[in-house]
Amino acid sequence: MLKISRVTRRFGAKVAVDNVNLEIPTGQMVGVIGRSGAGKSTLLRMINRLIDVSEGSVEFGGLEVSSLRGQSLRDWQRDCAMIFQQFNLVPRLDVITNVMLGRLNRRNTIMSLLQIFSEEEQLLALKALERLDIAQTASQWAQTLSGGQQQRVAIARALMQEPKVILADEPIASLDPRNAKIVMDSLQAINEEQGITVVTNLHTLDTARAYCERIIGMSAGRVVFDGTPEQLTTEVARELYGADGLQEAFSEEMTSTSLEAIVPKRKKKKHAELPAGALEAPLASAGLPN
Template sequence: MLKISHVSRRFGNKLAVDDVTLEIPQGQMVGIIGRSGAGKSTLLRMINRLSDVSSGYIDYEGSRVSELKGQALRGWQRDCAMIFQQFNLVPRLDVITNVMLGRLNGRNPLLNLLQVFSADEQFAALKALERLDIAQTATQWAQTLSGGQQQRVAIARALMQGPRMILADEPIASLDPRNAQIVMDSLRDINAEGKITVITNLHTLDTARAYCERIIGMAAGKVVFDGTPDELTTDVARTIYGADGLKEAFSEALTSTSITPLTLKTSSAQPAP
């Protein structure tokens, strides 16, 4: 169980995340939606401890994550893998080495410096690439791959950490429709097969509804919705995106993924936009 209790993050006079309280059981696939600037990325970064909380606390299985330091913090960041929108690969290293970099946390620093990896680590990296259906790219430079392939390499690198949780920050925002679907299918399969908690920030309603069993909506740093896809009515979506942003969220969903758009249920006589 991941417990986020009254967590806020302040940047100067601005509250990027404002008094968020959530409980996420192990093995859930959760989509966090909202407009740009809603606080989605900041929340994920605090869970992973790339950013510290300004107030409140984060717990995982009895450990106070928000207060971890040193080796304990490195252990948490190994267990809680992060996938970024921009992949964060090393362009002039081959794919398999990029994947094996997922093992750096907890290894001998000298071996890391020399980029020395065992046969077992190489085999595990190939298995991870095979799972993402890109084992054939293992010896290519990362910079030669398409965006979708690079994101799958980033997911394989996260799997090399042996994580119990994967945080994905807008993982399909820069991908074409086909690759967006492949990446989301991969995250769903990882969640289902390994019972790994997946928490992913998504900008579009349809993608979240198609893939996530639980959806959290954020607006102005606050959680304004927490429920199932079926509970995400038009009125709720307006609360998350605003009247002008809702149309944008749907139009982006049509162009950013190849998923058949889902129709929001209305919760009042007011017609859907």
Template sequence: MFELRNVTRHFGKKRAVDSVTFDIPQGQMVGVIGRSGAGKSTLLRMINRLVDPTSGTIEFGGIEVSSLRGSALRNWQRDCAMIFQQFNLVPRLDVLTNVLLGRLNHRSTVSSILNLFTREERIMAIGALERLGIEQTALQPAGTLSGGQQQRVAIARALMQQPKVLLADEPIASLDPLNAKIVMDALRDINERDGITVVTNLHTLDTARNYCERIIGMAQGRVVFDGQPKDLTAAAVAEIYGADTAIEESMTSTSIHIPAAVAREENASAGYKPLALAGL
């Protein structure tokens, strides 16, 4: 269980996040929506402790995350994996090595410096790439991949941390609709198959509705909506986005129509494979 209590973050005189309080049970998939500057990214960075709260507390499983220091903080950042919009890969390193970097917080300093990954870790990394449908890219430099492929490499790297929580900060903002679907399918699969809590910031309302069992809406650093997708009415959307007129959700839609033949091929595949589209 995540517990945030009156979490606030100041940047100078600006309140980026303002007295945010909510709980997230283990295993939920939560979408955080709102305009740019609403405080979504700052909120996720505070949960991961890339940014410290100015005040308030963040707890997970009875541990006060917001007060952790040293090795305890590093352990938390291992257990709470983060995926970024910019992918944060090392472009010149091959894909396999980028994925293996997710093991660094599980290893000794000496092993990390010498880049000594075990055979078991390499098998685990290949397995993560296979799960994301991009095992064929393992020996390519990460910088040669498409944006959608790079984001899947970043997800595979996060899986290598064996996290309890997965945070995704605008994971599809720079992707085309097809790759956006592949990435969101992967996050939902991780949530449903592994029972990992997933909290993701999203710009597109239809994506939040389609993939998240719970939606948190933020405006000017505060939570102004917290509920199920069916409860996200036009009035609630207007409050989140500060719009005087109705917002046409299809204008920013990431929904795509998969041909029936592709759908049948995916259904026939063993396990999760986003898949037949893996080369995109």
């Protein structure tokens, strides 16, 4: 269980995340949606401890993540892998070395920086690349790959960490529709086949509804929607994004189609149930834009 309790993050006078309370059971695939500046990326970065909370706490399995320091913090960042929109690969290293750098927190740091990897680690990296259907790129420089391929390498690197949680911050925002589908299919397969909790920020509502079993909507740093894909209707989305922002929240293929027309591809899973009381907060009380 990932438990976020009364979490707030301030940057000077600006409140980026405001008193957020969430419980995410192990094995869920959760989509976080909202307009730019809603606090989505800040929330994920606090979970991974790239930034600290101003108030509140983040816990995982009874461990208070928000107070970790030193090696304990590095262990958490190993167990909680982060995937970024910008891929964050080393351009002039080959693909397989980029993937093996995911072992950085599981071995001697100096040996990792010197690119000394065991045969077992090389086989694990190839297996991860094969799973994402890009094993043929193993010896190429990362900078020679397309954006979609680079994001799959970033996912393979995350798998090398053997994480318990994967956080993905707008993982398909810079990709074309074909590569976006490949990346989302990969994240969904990892979630369903390995039971790894996946929390991903997504820009397009139809993608969130098609891939995620639970959707969290944020506005002005607050959670204003927490429900199933079926509950994310066009009417709710309009309340969440406002009339002027709704069109940009759909992918190009969906601009003339209602959200309810999407047929979800998700499989029903026993661990897909929401925690008790997750849907009780009314949208009207959350200060949504008109």
